[in-house]
Amino acid sequence: MLKLWLVRDRIDREKNISPMGMTVTRNLCIDRLRRLKTHPHESLTGHDAPDGQRSAQAMMEDHENAEWMRGAVRNLPDKYRAVLRMRQVEHLEMGEIARIIGATEGVVRTILSRARKQMMEQLKVRRD
Incomplete structure (x- = not known):
């Protein structure tokens, strides 16, 4: 509106x-x-609210989630972490990532899939 x-x-x-x-x-x-x-650490709710209007608990939860996410990414194998960063943060195309790491696009897709799967498994463990 x-x-x-x-x-x-x-x-x-x-x-x-x-x-x-x-x-x-x-x-x-x-x-x-x-x-x-x-x-990905930003929430859909309360993201646009000024800090003074967000509850302390919501801000603490956002901070904890961001810290957890950074830790989960640090726990990935180096190649997984590098490919995930190139794709998610730097927004590189699959072909460009493949050229950088000296692999095929299929290998890049596999690495990316495994990195995301490992992150999801860590998230499931955290939720339990």
């Missing part, structure tokens, strides 16, 4: 605003999901 309010003077009042609202909402959701891919 805030996005629409900010551009209200440019909106044609004759047209139906509902499709534009749906488009803005969809794009904001896509942006949020992309941000979560690059910063």
